[in-house]
Amino acid sequence: MRLSYPGNVKVVKVPCTGRVDVLLILRAFESGVDGVYLAGCLEGECHFLRGNLRARRRVEYVKGLLEEVGLGGNRVEMFNMSASQGQRFAQFAQEMTERIRLLGPSPVKKGE
Amino acid sequence: MIVGNRKDFSEILEKLGAARRVLLLGCNECVTVCGVGGEREVGVLASELRLYWTKEGETFEVREHTLERQCDYEYIDQIRGFADDYDVILSMACGAGVQYVAEAYKTKLVLPAVNTTFLGVTIEQGMWSERCQGCGACILDMTGGICPIARCAKSLLNGPCGGSSEGKCEIDKETDCAWQLIVDRLKESGQMERYEEILPVKDWRTGRDGGPRRRVREDLKL
Structure with missing residues (x-):
């Protein structure tokens, strides 16, 4: 398909979005990232049955935490797509990048 | 816990x-x-x-x-x-x-x-529920193993109040009526005669009303 997506997106591979813990997302923000999104399988199609559903709940929880600390819950999001939907992967990467650009850099960004 | x-x-x-x-x-x-x-x-x-x-x-x-x-x-x-x-x-x-x-x-x-x-139990992963108020004088033998002190909103000792409706407490629809649970459990376990026994007015001195509590076991001391 030779699709392109914004080069600012760093992909961290996990076996399932169910592996993504609240602390993993928080640590990413501590390291200075501007936003985090999870690209999970379509709901109802998790190989591990409920991994992506759990991930969605954790993302919702982290949104609350980020609001509490003043970073804003919009900096984290959950998206769903199947392995064959490269188009959607690129589209969500674009969408999230645009959203984060509007929000601006993370206020906890480490100095260069 | x-x-x-x-x-x-x-x-x-x-x-x-x-x-x-x-x-x-x-x-x-x-x-x-x-x-x-x-x-x-x-x-x-x-x-x-x-x-x-x-x-x-x-x-x-x-x-x-x-x-x-x-x-x-x-x-x-x-x-x-x-x-x-x-x-x-x-x-x-x-x-x-x-x-x-x-x-x-x-x-x-x-x-x-x-x-x-x-003081409670795990209902399911991520959900906990109250079971005990540490009143210091356990009556679970009389109430089918269900505590009316902790689980009845009014801590009633001898049956439900008028707020019990279809097994739920009037405080909210999610809360079971403790006395409904007790009666059901007494029936299931063939102990309904327990329900006939009147529990006397509770002596709260064994609970918080008696002030901060302390327990000593001399045999365990070093």
């Missing part, structure tokens, strides 16, 4: 005031199981504090440390070597743990990060 809720982040910040060197102290017992003050929750709150203070451009130090228990002095003693390096000990244990840490470190400011709520 003892169950609690974490305080709001804003309340924790307010309590911390100007303190920026924080020893965040978790507990490996009850509060770990109910997901409020174990090593993982210590990590989450520490991360929140770091994110907030970094955003505010503050200089700070947050040390994460989780003790086996905060209700036994042998464990509390384990932080003696470095407790003085911090402005404040922010405890994520239950109220008992917070108090015992404060007793052990008399010159330190010890703050609670958790609201202790009840």
